[in-house]
Amino acid sequence: MRFDPVHIPLSGERFVAAYSICGDERQARETAHSICVEQTVEFPEDLLPEGDIPEHIVGRVETFSQEGAGRWTATISFASEVAGAELTQLFNLVFGNISLQEGIRLERLQLSPSLLHMYGGPRFGRSGLRQIFQEPRRPLLSTALKPLGLSADSLARLAHACARGGIDLIKDDHGLADQSFAPWSERVKRCAAAVGDANALTGGNSVYLPNITSSCDRVIERAHEAKRAGAGGVLLAPGLTGFSVMRELAADSSFGLPIMSHPSYLGAYLTHPDNGVSHFALLGQFMRLAGADAVIFPNYGGRFSFSREACQDIVNGTVAPMGRIASIFPTPGGGMTLERVDEMRAMYGDDVIFLIGGGLFRGGSDVTDTCRRLRDAVSSPFPAQ
Amino acid sequence: MRFDPVHIPLSGERFVAAYSICGDERQARETAHSICVEQTVEFPEDLLPEGDIPEHIVGRVETFSQEGAGRWTATISFASEVAGAELTQLFNLVFGNISLQEGIRLERLQLSPSLLHMYGGPRFGRSGLRQIFQEPRRPLLSTALKPLGLSADSLARLAHACARGGIDLIKDDHGLADQSFAPWSERVKRCAAAVGDANALTGGNSVYLPNITSSCDRVIERAHEAKRAGAGGVLLAPGLTGFSVMRELAADSSFGLPIMSHPSYLGAYLTHPDNGVSHFALLGQFMRLAGADAVIFPNYGGRFSFSREACQDIVNGTVAPMGRIASIFPTPGGGMTLERVDEMRAMYGDDVIFLIGGGLFRGGSDVTDTCRRLRDAVSSPFPAQ
Numbered sequence: 001m002r003f004d005p006v007h008i009p010l011s012g013e014r015f016v017a018a019y020s021i022c023g024d025e026r027q028a029r030e031t032a033h034s035i036c037v038e039q040t041v042e043f044p045e046d047l048l049p050e051g052d053i054p055e056h057i058v059g060r061v062e063t064f065s066q067e068g069a070g071r072w073t074a075t076i077s078f079a080s081e082v083a084g085a086e087l088t089q090l091f092n093l094v095f096g097n098i099s100l101q102e103g104i105r106l107e108r109l110q111l112s113p114s115l116l117h118m119y120g121g122p123r124f125g126r127s128g129l130r131q132i133f134q135e136p137r138r139p140l141l142s143t144a145l146k147p148l149g150l151s152a153d154s155l156a157r158l159a160h161a162c163a164r165g166g167i168d169l170i171k172d173d174h175g176l177a178d179q180s181f182a183p184w185s186e187r188v189k190r191c192a193a194a195v196g197d198a199n200a201l202t203g204g205n206s207v208y209l210p211n212i213t214s215s216c217d218r219v220i221e222r223a224h225e226a227k228r229a230g231a232g233g234v235l236l237a238p239g240l241t242g243f244s245v246m247r248e249l250a251a252d253s254s255f256g257l258p259i260m261s262h263p264s265y266l267g268a269y270l271t272h273p274d275n276g277v278s279h280f281a282l283l284g285q286f287m288r289l290a291g292a293d294a295v296i297f298p299n300y301g302g303r304f305s306f307s308r309e310a311c312q313d314i315v316n317g318t319v320a321p322m323g324r325i326a327s328i329f330p331t332p333g334g335g336m337t338l339e340r341v342d343e344m345r346a347m348y349g350d351d352v353i354f355l356i357g358g359g360l361f362r363g364g365s366d367v368t369d370t371c372r373r374l375r376d377a378v379s380s381p382f383p384a385q
Numbered sequence: 386m387r388f389d390p391v392h393i394p395l396s397g398e399r400f401v402a403a404y405s406i407c408g409d410e411r412q413a414r415e416t417a418h419s420i421c422v423e424q425t426v427e428f429p430e431d432l433l434p435e436g437d438i439p440e441h442i443v444g445r446v447e448t449f450s451q452e453g454a455g456r457w458t459a460t461i462s463f464a465s466e467v468a469g470a471e472l473t474q475l476f477n478l479v480f481g482n483i484s485l486q487e488g489i490r491l492e493r494l495q496l497s498p499s500l501l502h503m504y505g506g507p508r509f510g511r512s513g514l515r516q517i518f519q520e521p522r523r524p525l526l527s528t529a530l531k532p533l534g535l536s537a538d539s540l541a542r543l544a545h546a547c548a549r550g551g552i553d554l555i556k557d558d559h560g561l562a563d564q565s566f567a568p569w570s571e572r573v574k575r576c577a578a579a580v581g582d583a584n585a586l587t588g589g590n591s592v593y594l595p596n597i598t599s600s601c602d603r604v605i606e607r608a609h610e611a612k613r614a615g616a617g618g619v620l621l622a623p624g625l626t627g628f629s630v631m632r633e634l635a636a637d638s639s640f641g642l643p644i645m646s647h648p649s650y651l652g653a654y655l656t657h658p659d660n661g662v663s664h665f666a667l668l669g670q671f672m673r674l675a676g677a678d679a680v681i682f683p684n685y686g687g688r689f690s691f692s693r694e695a696c697q698d699i700v701n702g703t704v705a706p707m708g709r710i711a712s713i714f715p716t717p718g719g720g721m722t723l724e725r726v727d728e729m730r731a732m733y734g735d736d737v738i739f740l741i742g743g744g745l746f747r748g749g750s751d752v753t754d755t756c757r758r759l760r761d762a763v764s765s766p767f768p769a770q
Binding site: 006009039082085095096100154217218239242266358 | 470474478558626
């Protein structure tokens with residue numbers, strides 16, 4: 001079949017995705033070229049219609065350089081119009097089919113002005129959350145209500161204890177869904193009320209963030225129900241729901257509360273350095289595009305396998321310039337204890353949310369007291385003066 | 386903090402997930418145990434309330450055996466109630482946090498009767514699709530409209546040519562979204578009409594399946610708009626949208642058309658044998674739970690890195706017993722040509738959809754003629770008699 005030459009009205013604007021590619025130089029150059037074709041036309045090049053398709057629709061290798069032994073960096077540009085206005089198509093374009101090939105890792109995006117303009121990003125981000133909590137400087141604190149299996153009433157009592165102790169963001173454990181032993185609506189009503197009661201006692205600003213991860217239609221419903229119940233934000237795992245519904249929620253001004261993202265089910269993109277998506281792009285840039293205000297990830301030195309460098313890469317992704325898209329709070333969690341606060345402030349600085357889960361219960365029999373000591377620890381100047 | 390003993394009314398019904406775990410025996414046994422805790426209570430075990438939480442909510446290692454050198458299989462059971470009624474929570478429970486750890490691969494699910502009952506699965510499956518096409522025996526044929534960059538009109542002409550040649554399922558390339566050069570609504574209207582016209586000429590039963598991958602709210606809208614325009618099914622990439630919206634669509638009797646799933650962006654789960662989710666579970670079992678009627682995957686020997694064994698694993702997953710959940714069509718694509726039809730029939734048998742993309746254009750200048758030859762090739766008895 002022969003096609004007529006194709007002319008497409010295009011703006012000429014392009015955006016860039018950077019990839020790490022494994023192999024020897026010849027293989028890596030071939031791979032870089034194949035990404036340009038595979039991610040766009042997916043068609044035998046010699047049979048393409050003449051004109052704008054090979055000239056502008058097919059991706060273009062902009063730079064190619066050595067990153068290390070057997071490892072190369074290619075930056076590839078795509079016409080902004082190919083990404084359309086949908087997050088799904090943007091992700092498809094930069095990593096859809098090549099996710100199925102070995103030895104290609106998406107490292108970072110450098111979006112064009114028109115694409116950046118399409119994505120409002122987080123409604124609050126770092127500065128917006130600091131305003132909500134009226135805390136201009138210190139690290140914020142978060143905890144997770146658990147263990148799974150407690151009744152709604154017990155979880156609410158725990159939420160009350162944590163709020164009295166001054167934890168800023170009290171979230172559901174991400175395993176709390178709509179189970180029979182703590183049904184979603186009942187749990188959210190009770191926990192939101194408990195945190196409200198504690199704030200009334202202390203004059204504090206703690207918020208409760210229920211887990212609204214579910215099918216997309218229910219995510220939106222639950223977000224609004226949570227708000228009506230008095231929740232101050234929500235927890236969402238975009239690896240389970242897809243990223244688009246987070247974007248929809250962040251843009252919904254009738255909702256208008258902070259969104260904390262959980263990395264559940266996303267680990268497959270991160271576990272191998274030669275494949276998947278970098279910590280920087282997935283947990284920094286993608287989360288911001290989709291509108292998360294804070295991103296939870298496993299802290300180094302905990303029970304997960306994230307390195308210190310990976311955690312730093314996430315922090316860098318939460319704050320790297322992305323047009324008008326705000327920076328968001330890195331929220332390291334997992335294995336954190338009171339004893340590690342200084343070490344973690346040295347690593348993360350104070351623009352951070354510390355998430356302490358099971359460790360809260362290691363601090364003695366009075367959870368509220370443990371929370372207060374944590375709050376004191378993060379409120380003191382650092383390094384100590 | 387001390388909890389009171391917890392009693393939870395539970396049915397006692399449990400379901401099983403099988404994992405491959407890497408390491409020496411001691412490490413692997415520890416990992417198996419940690420999965421039980423991590424995926425449920427995520428809480429220090431010694432601090433758990435007494436009663437039903439450690440007894441029934443925490444996962445339970447049911448079997449542990451050696452699979453090979455440094456590789457072990459653990460089957461772990463969970464109380465059905467912990468999975469709730471949501472696909473997101475089921476995926477979270479079986480692979481949420483442990484996706485972030487190295488050396489754990491989810492191999493297969495063996496769901497309990499109550500969970501199987503919650504998921505209707507595919508509306509059509511293999512037998513339903515065979516009824517639609519009135520083809521009881523032969524392999525079905527599919528192709529993708531491309532290259533990206535063609536106008537809606539050119540894509541429609543291509544669809545017409547393929548339908549005249551007898552291709553059963555004519556789908557959008559998964560890179561066709563809602564780009565300015567072939568806007569979604571216009572494309573779908575034109576392509577559906579073209580396939581309808583061709584059927585009127587030939588008396589055939591070809592269907593057009595537009596790509597409806599987008600944000601969840603638009604997925605549902607587009608599915609219905611596609612149906613009104615005369616499309617006979619849809620293409621959806623659940624790696625981009627999340628799996629739940631596919632389930633929602635499959636259950637929607639006011640829609641009621643076949644769903645073909647595309648593996649875009651899912652590759653990170655599949656590329657490493659020691660991590661992620663097996664081909665069997667992800668492209669077989671998960672797709673069926675979510676309601677796909679056919680699952681596209683890269684054929685072995687094409688430009689992707691899937692092995693013959695991986696493809697067989699997918700086929701096994703499309704047909705393994707899952708209660709009342711129907712078997713679905715494996716749809717190998719990528720690098721397929723007319724010359725490979727016999728080889729592929731030998732491998733896949735005839736309960737398969739062959740997806741031929743760019744290769745269609747290698748067959749000579751007349752696409753319709755190439756399609757007819759393909760159709761003849763798959764319609765002849767095999768092996769030749």
